[in-house]
Amino acid sequence: MQAFEKGIYYAKKYNMDLYIYNMYDSLSYHYAKFKKWEKAYETRVILAELSTKLDAINQSGKLQILEQEIQNNRSNLEIRNQKNIKIFLFIISFFLIVLIIVIYKLYQTNKEKRILVENENQRMRDKLTELSNQISNKNNISKHNADRLSERQTEIVNLVKKGLTNKEIAEQLFISENTVKYHLKSIYTLLGIDSRNSL
Incomplete structure (x- = not known):
């Protein structure tokens, strides 16, 4: 210049x-x-x-x-x-549509997960209620059957709960080991159980 x-x-x-x-x-x-x-x-x-x-x-x-x-x-x-503005608007619109689709998909996925979790929770609650009822019924049956045990059978059950073996129970009650086994078999049948661990 x-x-x-x-x-x-x-x-x-x-x-x-x-x-x-x-x-x-x-x-x-x-x-x-x-x-x-x-x-x-x-x-x-x-x-x-x-x-x-x-x-x-x-x-x-x-x-x-x-x-x-x-x-x-x-x-x-x-x-x-004008061309650049149109291209810019098209790109913005495209990304907005993609964003809306992604948000919608995330919402749907979360909704499905929430429903699955709620259903699983309900299933677990139902199972827990069922187990509680079974335990309660079993306790009632056991209590009812326990009332039908003889004095000797009640003594044997108490000694088993203390962790004594058949031999130790026989020595303590001054009876034979076979008699202890016989009483235990009768107790299992009466209480509706299959082993001493269930006592």
């Missing part, structure tokens, strides 16, 4: 109008090349004034070409901007 201003200064000093015109013409193309449309337009206005002053028909043709080029560039820029 400094060289341009210096050139204009000397051209004006020595009244070299054609040189001034050519300098502004070059500057105008320079601005258009770097897409500085406003400055290119201002330079074109100056060129129009210089063209009138010089009555240069040839130069006037160049101005029209430049004006057309500027107009075309502006139109192309607007078209490109």
Whole structure:
């Protein structure tokens, strides 16, 4: 720009109008090349004034070409901007749709998991209730059957619960080991159990 201003200064000093015109013409193309449309337009206005002053028909043709080029560039820029906006909006819309689908799928998955967990919890509660009822019934039956045990059988049950062997029970009650086994068999049948561990 400094060289341009210096050139204009000397051209004006020595009244070299054609040189001034050519300098502004070059500057105008320079601005258009770097897409500085406003400055290119201002330079074109100056060129129009210089063209009138010089009555240069040839130069006037160049101005029209430049004006057309500027107009075309502006139109192309607007078209490109519109295209970019449409592409941007399409991409945003696409990602929004994908996001909505992902959120919906997550919601459905969580809902299904929650239902499965609730069903499993209910099944476990039902099973627990069933087991509690069975234990309660078994205890009631055992209690009822325990009332039917003889005094000797009750003694044997108490000694088994203390962890004594058949031999130790026989020694403590002054009976034979076979008698202890016989009593235990009767006790199992009466209480509805199959081993001493259930006593």
